[in-house]
Amino acid sequence: MKFSLILFYSCMLTCFLSYAQDAKPDGYQDSLQSVINTSTIKKEKKEALFVLGEYLVQRDPELAKKIANQLQSEFILEKDSIEIRRNNYIFAASSRWHGDYATALNYYQNIYNFSKTHKDALDIATSGHFIGTLNMYLGNNVVSQNHLIEAAKIYDSIGTAEQKARINNSLAGFYMNIDQLEKSKEQYLKALQQFVTLQDSSGMAGTNANLGLLFTKLGEFDKAEMHLMKQKELNKVFPTLREMGFHHDFLGLLRQEQGRLEEAYSEHFKALKIRENLSSTYNLCESKLNMGDILIKLKKYPQAISHLKDVFKYDEHESLYQQQTAYQLLSEAYEKSGNYKEALIDFKSFKKISDSIYSNESIEIIAEKEALYKKQKQDVKIELLNKEKEVSEAKFSRTRTISIGTFIVLLLLTIAVFSLYKMYDKIKTKNQIITKALKDRELLLHETHHRVKNNLQMISSLLNLQSKYVNDEKAFEVLQNGRNRVQSMAILHKNLYAGKDLTLVNIQEYFEELVNSILNSYKKAEKEIQVTIQAKEIDMEIESVVPIGLIVNELITNSLKHAFEGEIDAKPEIKIVMNEYANTYELSVKDNGVGINEAITLEKSTETFGQRLIKSFVQKLKATLKIDNKNGTEVVLKIPKKLTK
Template sequence: MLFRYSLVFVYFSVILPIQAQSNLTIDSLHHSLLRAETIEEKVDIYYSLAEEWAELDFDSSYFYAEQLNNAAIKSGVPLHLIKSNRAIGLAFDYDYQLDSAKFYYQEALNIAERIRDTANIAMLQFNLGTVELLKGNYVSVLPWYNQAVELLEILQREEGILLNIFNNLGIVYRRIDRYEDAITIYHRALAILDQVRDKQVRADIFINMGNAMISLEQFDSAEYYYQEVRAFAMEQNNRLDLAFALNGLGVVAESRGDFGEALKYYDMVIREQGIEEDYLLFSALRYKAEVLSKIGLFDSADYYFDKAHKLFDEEEYPEEMKDLFLQLATHFERSSQFKKSNEFYKKHYQLKDRLISEEVIDRTSEYEERYKAQEKENEIINLKLQNEEASLIAARQKNQRNIFLSLTMILLMGVGFSIYMYQVKQKVNKRLEEKNLVINKALADKELLMKEIHHRVKNNLQVISSLLNLQSNFITDERANAAMLESKNRVHSMALIHQRLYQNENLTEIDLAEYLDQLIDNLEQSYTNPDQEVEIELEASEIMMDVDKVILLGLIVNELVTNCFKYAFDGKKSGLIIVRLETQNDMIKLIVSDNGKGMSSPPRVKQGSLGTLLINDLSKKLKGELSYDLNEGTTVSIRFPYISKSA
């Protein structure tokens, strides 16, 4: 069975045709199934039948996948369970039930990872990446594909899957307008092709390279690739690839202003009978309408745009309809129908915003929730200890009252009875001592537990920091690496707090000056640049502050100092950053300044970076006033109320 080497995109793309001998293959498998005796034979045949039927008929594919699943459950063999889950996933995948496909692929991947089946892990990572691509989640595609490529290159086999991944990565790069990266990845695919055996695959990749060249407006190169595909398609009588090539050549001719030649190519596709891909007809119709609109034949253009519009709807084919809406908007603008033009521009940008988005994940709130949960546990322990202590004090007071009454009675009853009450008092005191020992032990256990909690939180945050550091080793994108470093520093800023809590006797407050000194030292090491000498000065006296506010303040200082390192000293060989804390009655003022190049205006919160959003949000949580001074570098001040608990 052939995998889908690429997906529809902008002008056109490739979905490999089903092999002519598929029905013969299925018949042969049916005969083999009748003769199969062992469960191993049946599992392999069920899997092959489910795979073959996936491109032809969902019900048949799902039927054999279910048969395979029943056999796998009966055998309990992990490899059988991997195959059954993947077979069900393939059935849903080719029927575009993508959420169901993703569920079964993930189930299969979990089993493969448990038994460390590297080949199946790579295959399923490819499947999951392709599902994300079909759903339009382009940012989610890259991690799956990159992991699969890494495993396959280690295995040095499964070149067919590698070709699929390279080709699909090209689609992703084109969809996020990184056309040079798409061309590079297509060349990697061509490098592992067998030029004689894989002529069809070569043609498929050439179509995608032609698409990318058109996006880069390198029309001569695009024409070369399309002519190569056209020659191959005519030689093989492959009408599908011929239609792709003709549409592409029409776009090239249109770009050169040769509208007559472009219309000739588009008409050849429109007149072609028996092309299974509606997208090819859709493309030819809208391209022809575009040309007719350009030469002023607006009524004819309306006719062909309408035919194209009826083929697809925006829910099922949002990428294609996004491009059609842009063409319609331009067409109605040419024909002075500005109201309609404006409507289609709106539709175009609504779809574009829905399809292309940036994933930003802020883990800070998650860590905050974990810390609050642990604080609640600590409060419960404190309340229990306080209740026990109150009970013991009440018992002690009651005993004292009894002793007083007893002494009164002793005075009345005489010396003999006094001796007896003395012995009673001794026993009571002994019991009180034992209870005091229990109280002291409980308090010591509480303190030890609190330190252990802070220690574990620190260790957990350190593990997260290490994971971020490890992940950054596998990321080549500089912006992504920078984001990983910033996230690691945020985690480290919180880990320092818990480290100080379990090392100190005071479990509720931290010396802010000592903490900031450690935090700044870590940031200075993270952003060390041998070509640039940047000094950091800390001006702060001892201030004991509760943990909640230290966490917020630490994250703010982390973001401000990080911004200084990243932006303040571009083009400078040296610089100075000053972090200052000033106490003013019941207020504290944090000032972070640099002598760098400064900013033209304060950053806007809605248009700012994650760091800007964090600084603004955390300042509000401190109930602070945030201000910027842009004279002689940049100075950021935050003034907030604070009364120490120990005051």
């Protein structure tokens, strides 16, 4: 593994350690559990559960998660946003210490979005700090920088000394990740001094560890060893196996740079054995990568390959960087062991992920520029869309030219060898050409769906960004409705891109993602509105799914906006059912709300834009539509099956 990548995987230690709680006296957990078991005062018991969950997130993430579930089901009211956010921090931290960064990010993002809406600056900084840290860990540097700088600005004005130390430490990690080493050193030394003033042992330990890594990269090995030994000494104050795992891995990196490979192997092996018994699969994969790297240097290629392949068994943290590095090292190991075929395969996978990371970061940079230049927002949007179109057309043109050129070359080769081969060889060659052409067509179609999805997603993001600067409620609603309609089509192309068949859409999966997107746009959750979807084993072509998706989008949106305005006897529920018959498909969208006013139907002259949209798509599908207003509203759509073929 390249040394800079190892640094990236390891530099986040202090970002997480700085949030660890100070050491508690013996029996602290037992005393809290005693209050929980014996107290008859609900408020007192609830607070003890909160404190215990927050105490256990690093020490026992699984138990912390169980406590958070108990708080959610037994003690927290839906309207109590403060306690919901506090509990979500426990959920997020337990997932983070498990190595499940995708789930942790989701919790932090929900907290951040709520805090933004309610202008809670301190909570924006706290949740944003975690979002920035995790995105840096996963390789999303642009997103990471935005959140870390935002948190730093807030902490500078209203933050505590501890919060300022934490953010300085995180920014130092960010600078080291982008190879600004002197700036990183300055920031780390500043953070270390702040932790010393606070007498924060875990913060000092983590910062010393990262300074060890930094000085290793700078080639100042004596300073690196001094800081790593200081970390080991400080870890005695807050002793956990997780911190010792970091220590051995970091020391192994130093030994590698010193050329002491056997000692480096010993340190990495100690770290691996520790992490095999811990919850974080991300840190385990980090040790696997380090073992693969040192074993390659020791020319023990089969053992290196075995460790590197293990990285792909874990996907909880969704780290493209770890996968990228694993492919890179596998390619190197196979090449050095003489297996050039496997080396080429893994190198191609490495390049594919590298290109994907670059593409994702480019989109994020574009989004950042839009936010920075508010006055020129509309011009920038149009310019970006035009550039995206030009790039897509240029790439498509190049692909078409290459395909035509390849076909011509193959045709000429076929003609040249025509007289030298028998009929069997000619048929075999033609079959190979046809097979390749089909694969090229599938690849092109796959790429087309990908780019259409990306473009629609960009339009959706632009509409969402625009809506944040609109004060008029009707205009805001129009923008949100437009965004949802675009999002319904983006989800459709995403499913085609990710699915096995590039022409058919699985309706169950499509409806699930569509409903989740709509609920998120209206800030609704499953605990507020129960949504049931029954459409399994139904696959349809995209031509019919586009209008069906837009119809479902309008119906779900109408239910969320109007169906539950008054009081209803049961929990709000929306049910989507789609059945396939011999000659038709039948789609039903039903809610248990207050029902539609009889004066508002699809046949009346006062119909809204959404109703006209539904009516237009019903006509396009040559379908029949029926509305039942009993016990809520049910819209039934019967679609002739011949139109979907």
